[in-house]
Amino acid sequence: MTNTLLDITIIIPNYNTRELLKQCLTSIYDYTQGITFEVICIDDNSSDGSADMVAAEFPKVILVRNTSGQLYAKNNNLGMRMSRARYACLLNSDTRLIANAFQSLVEFMDKHPDAAACTPRLLNPDGTTQMCVRRFARMGTLILQGLNWHKLFPNGVVSTNYYASNFDHSREQLIEALGSTAFVIRRTTWEQAGMLDERFPLFQVDLAYCYMLKIKDYKIYYTPCADIIHFGSQSVNQKATASIRMQHQGFIDFSDHYDYFSSNPLTKFLIRQAVRLRYWLKLAEFHLSKDKRVIKGPGRAPITRSS
Template sequence: MSTNSFVTNKLSVELSIVIVGMNHLSKLKNLFNSLLGEGKTTRSHEIILVDNCSTDGSVEYVAANYPGVIIYQNDTVRGFAANNNQGVSVSSGQYLFICNPDMVILPGAIDEMIKFHESNPGVGIVCPKLLNSDLTYQYSVRRFHNLKVLALRTLSWANDEWTNKYIRKYLMLEFDKSKTQLIDWALGAAMVLRRSVYQQLGGFDEKFFLYVEDVDLCLRCWTAGFTVVYCSQAVCIHDHQRASTKGINVLLWHHAKSMAYFFYKHKLLWRPARGFEELRQPEDNVFHRG
């Protein structure tokens, strides 16, 4: 997809909310209840749902109950990256909120992320604090992978409770969750970007069918001279299923394939990725709250 397709529309709203769904009817009900309820943004916005060939009545439900939502229906199943790029290509917002269907948006979360962008022009991606469904903290913020971490994650079936020191560093278990700060990357379940940054990065890499496209986008954001930030004041609930860690299945295959492509693409077989600790500038450590 050409990067020009991300800017063909006149910027008519402040924010475009892009959601990709595939048989997520029950999740979409919770998401829309929050997006248009207590979690509703005060900014002018549009909501775009890219439906990936659902058969559970998702499209019919959203069309009937939320007629203002822009719905794009796929004819064939496409990957997460391609679907988000499709959603952005028909959007018109200055800012983009990439949002998974299994999210619940808590009050003020979206506006906090946009305000942070407005006060800190060098920021490329802002990610919220994520909570599990039981409201415990979710390990959504990470350092970039290296081969040692990849091997250990494979051996442990991505068990976040492993006490290995390399895994603890990778998961950033020691960082202050209450503090807004620079990070290498965060789960792509929820992130706000300027359209101009998304355009400059070329959007998501569509060679990733499923998984790791969020890691790749954040790494490219850093190498392009922008920062990636964890915004502790913005809080969302993520009903994360982590299906690729539950035994050998097709999702595990997609995860392994994407990880191999990521290491090959960024030439990380013989060196680690450079993250916020290496690439940050002195001014990056001063955040303005607006």
């Protein structure tokens, strides 16, 4: 049966990013060659005509039309269950290929049989490297992160211990965690270790999955063998306040479900209260700021109030 599998399935969940999705799909078919692949697009009940555009302009794409919002984890898990390939790439719709990235990623995984998963180098639209790698930080670091310590001290402990600001993006290496913008997973990984944790419908699902792989001794690699442009958080920014709430609930769920900081009930209670305080601070910051992005990063254009 293995000989009949395709090389890679590209799974693209989409919610109201019609033009970005079109650009993403166009770049996949323009650049991808030398491998066998399929594209599964799971439209999460968009209202902007995304699904009709895919059906009309990309007939090779396997299109799933959700009649209600299922969110990120369920949509990607559906894609993995549908996959007919040796690898699956969980790809955001707000990405664009600039070269034959998927052939390079398939070749990388073939050469590294110990790799459960990998991620390529992500670029901001201006061509600078996007910080996609994360480290599993301890409680003190995350408290400082919630207080925006990294903005006051860009080279401080939060930047290095959580955002991995000193990470060398020019060399291949093992990593602890990553954002799942372009996350290539080996079939045996999702079949044996499991798929995304659907208790995290949107936020922190990538953190939870990487942590699950870590405690099961699976290896995740970063590789600069391929570059993909990422415009960043285009779906979540559409419902910003709801996204901020879900983002913080994800932190609470991660602490509760994975005993990340402690299994002690009192410690978990204090963490929940701290995260809720952080939520109200972030919500106030959002309403007071002109920049209306939920997730910010260098090279990403701000979303501002309408005049």
